[in-house]
Amino acid sequence: MIMDDVAEAETEPRPRRRPGPLRLGGREFPPERALVMAIVNRTPDSFYRPGLTWDSGAAFERVHAIVAEGADLLDIGGVPAKPGPEVTVTEEIRRIVPFIDRVRAAYPDLVISVDTWRHEPAQAACEAGADLLNDTWSGWDPKVADVAAEFGAGLVCSHVGAALPRTRPHRAAFGDVTADAVDRVLLLAGRALAAGVEPDRIVIDPAHDFGKNTWHSLEVTRRLGELTATGWPVLMSASRKDFVGETLGVGVDDRLAGTLAVTAVGAWLGARIFRAHDVLQTRQALDMVASVKGDRPPARTVRGLA
Amino acid sequence: MIVRAALCPSPPLLGLGVTGQADVLPELREACEAAVGWLLAAAPDAVTVIGPATTTATWRPENAPDLSRHAPRPDPLAHRADAPPVPAPQLRPAPPLPLSLAIGAQLLDAAGYRGPRVLQSVAESASPDACRDLGRDLAADAPLTALLVIGDGSARRSAAAPGYLDERAEPFDTVVEQALRDGDLPALAALDPDLARDLLAAGRPAWQALAAALTPARPRARILYSDAPFGVTYLVATLDPSAPQ
Numbered sequence: 001m002i003m004d005d006v007a008e009a010e011t012e013p014r015p016r017r018r019p020g021p022l023r024l025g026g027r028e029f030p031p032e033r034a035l036v037m038a039i040v041n042r043t044p045d046s047f048y049r050p051g052l053t054w055d056s057g058a059a060f061e062r063v064h065a066i067v068a069e070g071a072d073l074l075d076i077g078g079v080p081a082k083p084g085p086e087v088t089v090t091e092e093i094r095r096i097v098p099f100i101d102r103v104r105a106a107y108p109d110l111v112i113s114v115d116t117w118r119h120e121p122a123q124a125a126c127e128a129g130a131d132l133l134n135d136t137w138s139g140w141d142p143k144v145a146d147v148a149a150e151f152g153a154g155l156v157c158s159h160v161g162a163a164l165p166r167t168r169p170h171r172a173a174f175g176d177v178t179a180d181a182v183d184r185v186l187l188l189a190g191r192a193l194a195a196g197v198e199p200d201r202i203v204i205d206p207a208h209d210f211g212k213n214t215w216h217s218l219e220v221t222r223r224l225g226e227l228t229a230t231g232w233p234v235l236m237s238a239s240r241k242d243f244v245g246e247t248l249g250v251g252v253d254d255r256l257a258g259t260l261a262v263t264a265v266g267a268w269l270g271a272r273i274f275r276a277h278d279v280l281q282t283r284q285a286l287d288m289v290a291s292v293k294g295d296r297p298p299a300r301t302v303r304g305l306a
Numbered sequence: 307m308i309v310r311a312a313l314c315p316s317p318p319l320l321g322l323g324v325t326g327q328a329d330v331l332p333e334l335r336e337a338c339e340a341a342v343g344w345l346l347a348a349a350p351d352a353v354t355v356i357g358p359a360t361t362t363a364t365w366r367p368e369n370a371p372d373l374s375r376h377a378p379r380p381d382p383l384a385h386r387a388d389a390p391p392v393p394a395p396q397l398r399p400a401p402p403l404p405l406s407l408a409i410g411a412q413l414l415d416a417a418g419y420r421g422p423r424v425l426q427s428v429a430e431s432a433s434p435d436a437c438r439d440l441g442r443d444l445a446a447d448a449p450l451t452a453l454l455v456i457g458d459g460s461a462r463r464s465a466a467a468p469g470y471l472d473e474r475a476e477p478f479d480t481v482v483e484q485a486l487r488d489g490d491l492p493a494l495a496a497l498d499p500d501l502a503r504d505l506l507a508a509g510r511p512a513w514q515a516l517a518a519a520l521t522p523a524r525p526r527a528r529i530l531y532s533d534a535p536f537g538v539t540y541l542v543a544t545l546d547p548s549a550p551q
Contacts, residue, residue, distance in 0.1 A: 293380070294379050294380035297323065297326040297327050298326035298327070299326055299327050299328060300325060300326050300327065300328035300330065301319075301324065301325050301326045301328075301377070302319055302325060302330055302536060304318075304468070305317060305318040305319040305324060305325070305376060305377075306317050306319060306461075306468060306535075306536030306537065306538045
């Protein structure tokens with residue numbers, strides 16, 4: 001970024017918001033309802049259970065299963081976050097769009113999110129009926145916001161620090177990573193509003209592990225309340241990520257407990273969307289936190305009450 | 307003068323929202339609603355609710371019939387991002403009613419009753435004589451009064467019961483139920499307070515006050531519910547003193 005851009009960015013607005021309903025597709029979700037965003041990767045090489053839903057039939061079966069487990073929305077991705085073989089725009093579209101068509105036909109009301117950072121796949125996905133653009137690489141392509149505005153879709157405004165798409169953090173450093181994340185996502189939220197994205201369809205995401213080391217992700221988790229205090233709905237995407245693995249010293253297959261602990265902390269601090277591999281367990285953890293908070297009555301209470 | 311009486315139990319799970327999302331024992335709730343509906347159908351000048359509590363006292367009807375001591379629930383706004391981290395302490399205008407009277411008050415509220423009500427607790431430790439005197443007083447100076455008697459049978463009806471199984475519990479509860487069926491008020495007056503205490507049968511003092519309040523009638527009873535689904539005996543009944551059996 002050249003210095004003129006920096007100076008210009010400094011004067012741009014960082015809008016905050018009164019907490020209110022979140023609208024995704026035709027659905028409206030109140031602030032006290034935490035949502036599970038189930039991951040469906042149309043990739044052969046994502047980090048957890050690579051290739052699980054590479055086959056279109058397997059992916060479709062997976063959709064049935066996670067809807068039954070309580071998923072509120074799907075997050076369909078065609079390109080892994082980590083570096084690897086190039087996935088062209090054409091190939092990304094080929095991976096995700098026919099699949100979105102199929103899911104949309106089977107589940108007309110299901111909220112569909114698409115994990116992409118480029119406007120061409122974003123546009124093709126919206127044409128196929130996607131409701132939310134999960135722009136994990138922090139506005140790398142400003143036209144993604146224009147696509148969201150054009151189609152009335154939602155937009156996730158995320159933080160990656162200095163990282164570029166599909167890169168690993170290398171000696172990432174922040175004076176204050178949480179303040180940096182708040183500043184960046186509010187800047188992007190302001191730009192989204194300016195582009196015409198509807199305010200109650202904008203979501204913010206500190207993006208754990210993206211451009212961050214484990215210390216940074218722990219810090220952002222600890223201080224997630226500073227993100228929720230902005231009033232924008234916060235997406236938490238921590239499922240089985242490396243900061244969980246490094247913190248507990250476990251591989252990807254053994255990160256569920258750590259993921260659920262982080263999920264509970266995030267829910268307690270007010271995050272509203274949880275991107276998850278393990279839908280049923282995440283739904284239960286969120287329901288438990290919601291009942292501790294008092295937002296959700298327990299399922300059935302009789303112990304000591306007879 | 308007592309025109310009608312109804313008996314209901316007071317498990318906290320009858321309280322509004324206390325069982326969470328599940329409707330637990332809807333048949334018990336419906337029986338209580340039916341009993342209270344019958345009670346109010348006599349168009350009484352006032353309703354007196356009598357139920358056991360730590361002490362004998364008359365409670366102000368404006369006291370909140372909430373069950374927050376059994377089912378504390380936070381202010382739903384307390385955890386919002388724009389709310390202060392610690393909610394400001396709130397002063398209660400009046401202490402909450404004891405469980406038995408709270409359940410009775412909620413039943414009257416649910417039935418839409420807006421008329422005068424007297425909320426009378428009777429001490430769990432009250433002697434049969436004290437219960438008799440209280441019952442007579444309730445009947446003596448009253449206008450046309452409907453009596454809502456709140457009391458539970460033994461909480462020792464099974465190994466899974468709150469008080470574990472006591473073999474004497476079922477015979478005790480049977481005596482109570484039979485006395486009600488027969489309109490046999492002397493049998494209620496004769497219940498042994500020590501045995502009732504051992505059996506965690508909380509209704510004993512309220513039933514004995516009821517017996518005195520209706521004496522010398524021999525009321526006709528209908529039992530609307532009698533079961534111990536969680537090891538605590540719940541009895542729902544109506545007693546009509548003007549229609550002797």
